[in-house]
Amino acid sequence: MKVITKILLCFFFTTIFFSVHIKAIEEEQSIIIEVEGDPHKHRQYIEDYHPLIEVVQVYDTIFTGIALKGKASNLERMGSLHFVKKSYPVRTYQTNINRSVPFLTETDDIDTEQMKFTGKGVKVGVIDTGVDYSHPDLSANYKGGYDLVDLDDDPMETLPEQGEPTLHGTHVSGIIAASGNMKGIAPEADLYGYRALGPGGRGTSIQVIAAIEKAVKDGMDVINMSLGNTVNGPDWPTSIAVNHAVDRGVSIVIANGNSGPANWTVGSPATSPKAVSVGASTPPMKIPFLEDSFEDKRIELAPLAGSKPWDLEKEYPLIDGGLGEEELPNARGKVVIMERGIVPFSEKARKAAEAGANALIIYNNEEGILQGSLDDSQGPIDIPVAAVGKKDGQWLMDHVTEGEYWIDTTYQNIQDKIADFSSRGPVTTNWNIKPEIVAPGAAIVSTVPGGYRELQGTSMASPHVAGGLALVKQAHPDWKPEQLKGALLTTALPLKNGKGLYNPIDQGMGRMQPQAAIDTETIIYNPMLAFGKIDKLKDSQTVDVKIENVSKETKTYHFELPQNTHGLSWQLPKSFTLEPGDKKNVSIQLSVISNMMDKGLHQGWITLKAKDTSYQLPYLFINREADYPKAMGLEFALKTFSKEEYEYRIYLPEEAKSVTIDLYDPHSLVFQKTLVTLEDTEAGVIEGTLKKRNITENGEFIANVEVKTTEDKTYNYQTVLSIE
Template identity: 45%
Template structure:
């Protein structure tokens, strides 16, 4: 999608937006078709022959059993009536979501461990597929590791990064360097081989079809691990990419996916980080100095997220704070030597920073124009500090500015905190815990075309895990993807919220801090050295008991406990702290001989008359010899309040003059629509699109030019009605105007 041509801004309307009843429902699109059993290409052509407006594009046999088609939406919808077809899903857009961090996860400690061939653990002999924007295989730190690849955008064998001016990409090269750089920078597994799959093209965007084709090719190439530092914000377990990753795992490939950068709210994890069998990765902070703003005469202490390319925030004096609008030069006439607060939007971060620098500002803070915080990158190195604030903190600071207060920047060392931007779970519908684990994803230095750059995001966290998997695979070549995932999760370090608390302490108290929720961090931050040395494995490595619905209900989970060591070991569960209305049943203590395994049952009983929580989660603790294994669990007592409408995106389509939207409905809808309003007086203008009896899943539709309103900015209400309940998103869109 050409996202630069359409802007979506979070917007909270000051009053209810009223629209009339939707009209009765009546264009060409691409869709993924899942089949019940494999078909030859000839059989598929026969299947779609009756539908003149439907054309076959690709056949998938490895990643999924199915094919992609292009044609009129109505014809594709009729195709769904064939009994051989399981599901039809419109394609969606996917986008790209170091030395210090390698040490944190135990990467340096691993170098003293040897594999079965008496070789140091460096990832040697292991192949990692990087499904991304391509890789600059000429980079001196990657030339030794590059083992070929495929371009699924241009359909050739050259997966080089896009070099087109204005749309050049660097993301895949950065990811590859974190995994296996072997030069000035050392990746987690510096001798692993990298196979590049270019599935995201100019500007870092790609489609479901391209990513599926990359997974398909990686399976054919028999890579050991695939890394997908890409995704969307659709929280659903049933999207084609998620299903394809599950299939890849079934075929023996370890699948690693970024959870997304839409935190800190819950229900924000996106596909493919929602894939059940993949390792979904959130982002934590390495050891770093984090600035915060202390407002004089106030208890408010606002956390600053430094932008990549910012000067050091170690300011040793009080600064007057002034408002700078959105950062235009005309708004910065009186900022000499002051800290300037700007609102995000219209201008790029670099333009805002440069305008402030030229006006003599001492520092710049940019606050979000939608809920939550954000991370940003400057195009060039700035000579003044530049950082971001959450919307809430920006509002606080605005109020303090009117009081004429000054502020001082305090810098404190922070380590092993969950990054604000890291997407949280759980997964809608399946109630699975995602992400599974976290890894460093803030201020990660790695390779880019022509040099090195520090970036942040779960895109940087995921390749730490992919590299860790390569080390484990070298040490234990016979382990399955499930065992490798279990080794990382069973030995992870659960992270503790806030200020210097240490989760290694036996007791986490209100004074020392509290654990992040399981659906925020999964099992915790990876410790690859511990994972390689683990003497026991427990699978599955997290438990989702599902949804309790009866008056008095119980759910059971079977855990497979394996002694991977050469010594016998004794195992026993620790009974969780008492909670009224909850009761646990565990097996008695047991002993396993070397390489012996056993299935044990854990039961949770809930009395809904006593326990009133909607979601309950925590960690079960299994004493395995001298080590304690923590197993995340989660259950849902009542249908939680997750969003019934999500992932709305609006942008220019492939054909000139047309626009495209996509939206995900986790539970479907009896009525769905996109209503347009005048943003000035909230007057209803018309419907952009409507539908009735919509199945759950992703909706994607092109809007021809004749159905579009005049160029301009509009307030839209995207709504879904089901069982007399309406959920909606209110947002702003621009039509026909280019936006930076």
Template identity: 45%
Template sequence: MKLLVSMISVLLMVSGFRAPDPQEEVTIIIEMEKPVDEIADDLEQRFPRLEVVARYDTLLNAVAVKGTVQDLEKVARIEGVRNQHAVIRYQALAVEEIPFSTHALRDQMSTSYTGKGVKVGVIDTGVDYTHPDLTKNYQGGYDTVDFDEDPMETEGEGATIHGTHVAGVIAADGEMKGMAPDAELYAYRALGPGGMGTSVQVIAALEEAVEEGMDVVNLSLGNDVNGPDWPTTHAVNKAVEMGTVVVVAAGNSGPGAWTVGSPATSTPAITVGASSMNTKVPVLKVPGEKRQINIQTLSGSVPWSLDRKYPVVFAGTGGNTLPDVRGHVVLFERGGIPFFEKVLKAYQAGAEAVLIYNHEEGSFSGGLNGGAIPIPAASLTRKEGLWLKENAVEESQWVETVMVPEAEQVAPFSSRGPVTTNWEVKPDLLAPGVAVWSTIPGGYTSLQGTSMAAPHIAGAAALLKEAHPDWTAEDVKRALISTADLMEKEAGTFDPTEQGAGVFDIKEALQPQLLLHSENMTIGKIEGRLERKNLTLTLENVTDTGIEVRFQQPDRKKGETWELPMTFRLDGNETKEVSISLGLNGAFLEDGVQEGYLSFQAGDAFYNVPYMYVNQKSTYDWVSGFEFNQGWPDKGTADYRFHLSDPVDAVTIDFYRAGTMMWAGTVVELGEQHAGMVEGEVSTKEAGLAGMYTAVVEVTRAGETDSYAFPVYIEGNP
């Protein structure tokens, strides 16, 4: 394979990109062919200014190396370097709200299992192992941020609480009871001050957890890369292959489709979305208007509990000094300065509360990573923010907070599937993730997010491992999925890409009657006019009693023809593979994601198998993960690579000068390309390129064209 020199690369994505200075210190992950220790020792001897910050020899054959961009480029000359990866940032996912008690959920389970003897690793911001509800179960861990054996939560500036909250949901045993209160708890601090970390720390933490024999690992972290090919996802895949149950939060980027991010895109991992219980949530109303504005409290904010009407003042992105805003709610636009600075400015100017609306379509989740501020802060969609600006600010109207009842549902912030490239249904399950009450350093609080949903499943997995110590990671996942309950809404059920198999049912999962092996039920992408998909579903009767199995035809949909098994008997302890055929006529099908459930009755129980396919085209990005990695500046070359979700007819990459956006030239022109990774080399010297640019990747497929912009920095003399 051609050696790639990726020392200047970070993940080149539009949101939040800043190219590093040649003298700036960065960290990258280098995969190699030779043994890890041999390469690492060679690097340290030949390049004393470089620092090997992590060695991976369990899930990856790689090292993480820190140094200046200029020094790191020399690593490309080392024989045996196979590939290099940009370091991606991961962030804890949470928001604060009204409490839901995990303790109460455990009381409803009526089980004698407590997770005794099961090792559960929490890869997160660390854990306050001195908390009285956690100290009994805490057994150790590791800190891959500071690389020592003290995985305590960050204290002081950038203090965190996230990992302790997650740990409490799993295994608190004191005033609060977690899902598995007797589990052996291990903490792996991979996210540092402010809840931020990178793939360096996350992969290192996962390696530590696997090497120390964790039965279950919880990853309540994520990014927004909707693809199955990231190094962290590969590491999760390997961990499951080696026998560890890995539970991953789906992400907080909902409610849009295609928002599940790596490593929640891992096929064998248990990806968990968030459900909300019956509760009351705050909404905003403007007098005389029927519309209600939904708000999402920022992580680290005090609860939104305003009990009076307040006028609203608009403060842009917060870059300017605020006037006296005593008795007002301050409305900001996202961008410019961090959330914490916006809220702090408003508080110092006397504000009662802060609202921040998105600068692009859709909702967002954010946090106040900087300390406690005694006024509430919440996020809005761009559409809602602009409406509030027009109808409250410009009309000099006041806003009122109203607490409205909310039925059990998929939480709006919970990321949705499917996953590009492999076209799989994600998430796999739902668990409570709204206003979850749990431990934090010095006490307790409520948070919400898929970060809070995932540890419910990690705790449930610990109970299953105690009850069935011979079960594999695959068995645990099958038991949870096979016994989940579909969540209903007014117009039927939520879709598979919203809820997967549904809400977990631990009582049923502990003693299942039937396990569903649905790995071969992936339908994929449909591009032909007439296609037939042959699928297999394996049913495993884990009881001694025979049962009759009767399939039901799905709701009729034009363009779909299902051929399902005739009614048959499944004997006790029998495993049977059944064939299912799906005929598709593209002339009658709508474009985009088509999904639903195959239902059947086995004995007295009903089962639902999610299915999904993409017909022709949908709203996902054709291009993702673009990288432009400069080689030696004096050689004037650079490597590029990106991932295509579909085959395309043509690709061009044009460069535009940053700021002026004047066209600087076409650097890549390609003909037909298959789906997957596209790689190549270009001459930056020939094109006269140096400095900051916007790379526009334009792809053409079946007569349609789409383009994607990514910031790029090229070292040299402009």
């Protein structure tokens, strides 16, 4: 009998699976199919021989497919057509003005023309949950869009009567182009909404890809995608679609993900080499801390999104509120602490507020960062609510149970701190540095249906950069995506963490500075120096960098030799001069003696100088091996148009000797069965089918994926898998 130990289970994460199936009920539905051959000819065939099916859209740019509407029984027949190809992996995509806008756009330089650029005439598409185009701060700039969920021209956010309502796309849109009570980064940009994520903010790969194609055909200059999955690979279908769109002249900005601070957590499509992938930093903020001077203890508080600001100015007694299930008769004039679990955050907060508490602290019941928000649909919650981690929460609880315990609040002003939740790179397979740039993503207030709301995440950082690109595009309308991206990265501000610069995989080139990008005199087109994986005892890798002088003066450039590191040596270009408008490719060579250095991830910075200006170029390489995930993104669902076969997909960053997928009971951890066994697999997307008659299990399981590498090392990855 096989059993997974609880130690192993500490590392599994939950993914929600969302598959497109045809329900056996006679109601009109919308689907998108991928086809082989000329989709326009196939459209004619469907219209001639299947008149009860409505062809809504034909896709022939980013991918080849057709959008259809019809009753379920008629749509099922599409699966038997010879030109219908298997669908893309139906991976779930979720939705990974205020102080941040003036922080990014204002400067002390009185000679600047920063107010000249507002994004006017630049078309920005938002691929998300839709947009509330009736919002008074968005209505003037909204120019249209498309709904890839319902296949119509109305990309409104999901309404309550349609399912779990959404607001994410409206919040993102406001950061980019709000123009009313609040001002976005580019308040005069033309705003377009593409609803690729439906109720609850969920959608499929094929909807996202179709939305990219529609936005490209509609002539967008910039596309923002504050969405993603957990697959850390550059060749997932959505990442490839993004590359094709950039090749067609569209700048695409993508949120890096909210699975930090661990490394290797960036997900597709932010893994696309041609996208601008964005991590989250903090705008100017006043951070509250709980402080016990006698114990020399200081605990940072993380206010929940939508909470009233934490504004306590003196000591208060701290009391135990349990899980928030019981009444709190002794809470008046005190701070309540509750454990996360069972009762929703908003209900906990209301119970504490109704009992007269001054504030509420919620501590996590598992390791990691607690992120949450308050639902004010039942009325505002008029006390501050903040979160702390499990370890800090248990420390506070230990003191509360010992007797009366008082706690004070102190404050610290911060800015330009990398948010813990921001996903880190690098990307597997090609080892690229991600994110490439950061922008404010913490405590961001923006538009939502019916008003305004504070949210946080790289979803909020990404639209800051999309808006910044709109400003640069307005200033330089002839620049292509490669130049726009290069200008933004070249002029980013490298951020410091108190000990020096944050690591490249934390911040990329640094925090966006749109005015500096507009005024830049130099563009470094590929400043992220990814030297790949070192497998030999002695190895040399070379990265080529293209540099352009976009000023009106002759410029001389030179590299500073990095600090000596044991086992590492550099060959850098000699000083060179560029006339105005000239470009030059230069080669940077890294030589490594692998047994003289630690195994794993190595990263740092190289300095390029042009007179009084310095540019910090991040570099990265893997010495022999690293702790990157060896398998990701397991999916298992009924095959589209089939009731007799299941299909599975999984992503492997490298080839493997064997892959085994075992199912375990989620409660007892007892082995149930082996689902799949594969031998000698290639890197990339691995997929196959299983007959339904061979799958007798039903319900929810823990799937353990065991990967045996070509070096005979074994790795395990766990996720939740549902079989229906």
